[in-house]
């Protein structure tokens with residue numbers, strides 16, 4: 001007979017095509033260590049409820065420990081006939097402790113509450129690992145911000161030169177976005193800190209088993225309030241997939257900049273040899289493949305989220321087999337970030353910035369025009385007129401292909417009597433940067449504070 005967990009009311013085994021469709025061991029096997037931990041906790045509550053003697057509990061634990069060791073070593077693997085991780089591990093336990101004792105463990109639990117619990121355990125562990133990798137990337141951004149402190153660059157809006165900013169200010173903007181993702185995972189973990197074990201198939205357990213005992217054994221603060229919700233809810237999966245997608249999207253925004261910055265036209269950065277690739281035909285090529293893969297994988301992470309939400313949409317309570325489709329997308333998101341983030345961090349950590357080029361471009365494209373307008377405002381000119389006058393300066397410069405600081409005293413006076421030679425004090429990048437000294441601004445003192453704040457957030461992370 002087959003090792004299926006539900007043979008009793010069936011005359012024969014499942015058709016081969018059904019078994020092939022139904023099977024999930026090729027992806028849910030990664031939950032095996034958590035399933036065994038769940039089984040050990042479950043054995044303990046069966047004992048508390050008088051359903052296992054002390055000797056039986058000891059034998060069960062010993063068998064589960066041996067099974068765990070055999071799973072870890074690869075000695076025990078799912079067989080062709082095993083439907084899922086739970087089926088395979090029950091077979092493994094029965095092999096080790098015999099059908100009499102092995103057959104007692106399933107009392108009072110269902111694969112529905114089992115899988116909901118294991119999936120939470122796995123994702124909580126994975127989210128902590130992903131957070132660590134994101135914090136490594138933040139570290140690399142902080143290190144670059146520190147090394148490049150003081151270097152100005154052209155800040156952009158609409159990809160056009162806007163106002164000069166510190167390169168460190170720009171890099172830290174990416175760090176803050178990533179720190180919010182880490183914070184999202186922490187927040188998500190607090191919500192996911194409830195164990196569905198003991199919910200049974202959907203209605204709860206009748207055997208006097210204590211769900212909070214199992215919850216605490218498995219590292220949860222509490223068990224779920226509602227057994228139907230416990231077995232049917234997958235918002236914790238979708239939410240994790242969202243944060244993983246958001247991390248991918250935030251990384252892709254850095255990636256896109258690196259791709260641009262490494263072009264001949266920008267020449268803002270040089271990629272380290274070990275973190276870039278060549279071309280099989282063009283000998284001169286040095287390609288930003290890591291950044292491109294990051295950009296590409298963001299699409300995949302978003303797709304995983306979209307697929308998951310689509311599976312959950314309109315699904316009636318409680319458990320439906322559709323829910324077996326919840327695992328692969330988010331496993332893929334975890335695996336994707338696990339390979340992507342270390343490579344991306346290495347690339348960022350080894351970027352070489354072309355500081356003279358960044359500095360040279362910072363004031364170009366009339367990026368100091370706002371400083372002229374704001375200087376006029378400090379001189380008592382209403383901003384509306386100040387904007388007009390500064391705009392007239394730009395128009396004049398553009399028609400003569402010169403920069404703002406090339407305007408002579410008489411040029412300035414001809415544009416507006418308010419433009420005295422004193423305006424030149426703000427026509428410099430350091431002056432412009434220093435003037436943006438309010439909280440959050442790009443003035444070096446403020447950016448120094450930010451750098452310390454990001455470091456503190458990483459240390460707390």
Ligand code: ARG
Pocket residue numbers: 024028084111112115319321323324325
């Ligand atoms: N392998 C299933 C899943 O991942 C759990 C099994 C529940 N199966 C069932 N027929 N109730 O969702």
